[in-house]
Amino acid sequence: MAMPLVLRSVKEMRAYSRSAKQSGSRIGFVPTMGALHRGHLSLVEAAMKECETVVVSIYVNPTQFGRGEDFDRYPRNLEGDLNLLADYRVGAVFAPLDSEMYPEGFDTWVQVGRIAQPWEGTCRPGHFRGVATVVLKLFAIVEPDLAYFGEKDYQQLLVVRQMVRDLNLPVEIRACPTVREPDGLAMSSRNQYLSPDERRDALVLFQSQQLAQELVDRGEVDAAKITQAMREHILRVPYAKIDYVALVEPETLQEVTTVTRPVRAILAVRLGGTRLIDNMEIKPKTS
Ligand code: AMP
Secondary structure, three states: OOOOEEEOOHHHHHHHHHHHHHOOOOEEEEEEOOOOOHHHHHHHHHHHHHOOEEEEEEOOOHHHOOOOOOOOOOOOOHHHHHHHHOOOOOOEEEOOOHHHHOOOOOOOOOOOOHHHOOOHHHHOOOHHHHHHHHHHHHHHHHOOOEEEEEHHHHHHHHHHHHHHHHOOOOOEEEEEOOOEOOOOOEOOHHHHHOOHHHHHHOHHHHHHHHHHHHHHHOOOOEHHHHHHHHHHHHOOOOOEEEEEEEEEOOOOOOEOOEOOOOEEEEEEEEEOOEEEEEEEEEOOOOO
């Protein structure tokens, strides 16, 4: 298929969307930071199934990175991303410059409440403020009917849903399942940072969540015992640093004490200089 149209300015992007809508298209939007992989492409496929026009944004949003985080070294490869997208029915790629998104004098922020506080919110202060702000801006520019987010970033998905509800944004949010490597590692642009040894050791994230499900299947309901076993498994990698490992209510992200309903395992682990997150639904024993 042909390379997608690349739009750099807010004005062009809005004109494109408005004209697509005028021709009766529904616009499906996939916001990304680029360095695209099969996880991103699964969102594009989901959008293609439901929407006549698909828009992908590629923008490494500076305001969601904290000081000392990986903004400067975050992988950027627009050319490679466009080549990947050429195989999909993508109408336009919105790839704005920072000066277009945050012009001189920019001074308005979106602060989502409780759901953005724990876990990633605590480990990465200001992160969700940056995410919510850029997602609202992108929604205002692209004016999508539907927007697609990955469960890979589970808390982000809940933060975006909360914002859409609270601010009456005219967009439907769709959640897409996490795409994994054949061995179980959740796909992430940040996996590129891993050395071969770290890539091998990174499997403990997936394995610890499988272990949680196995323990529950064997009748364990005590969340503290399950998370302890998960921690011990992760710390078999001696240089691994756990930011958090928890079993939480899927809607509120509050920690549970027992697994008697479906819960979400969530975790963030640092391996060398790379911080990885993952999550998985853990279902209680049926019988
Ligand atoms: P990012 O480029 O990391 O900001 O991610 C852009 C979108 O792709 C977000 O909605 C992510 O949740 C989603 N995404 C990232 N990795 C995966 C994955 N492995 N499976 C499914 N969705 C993903």
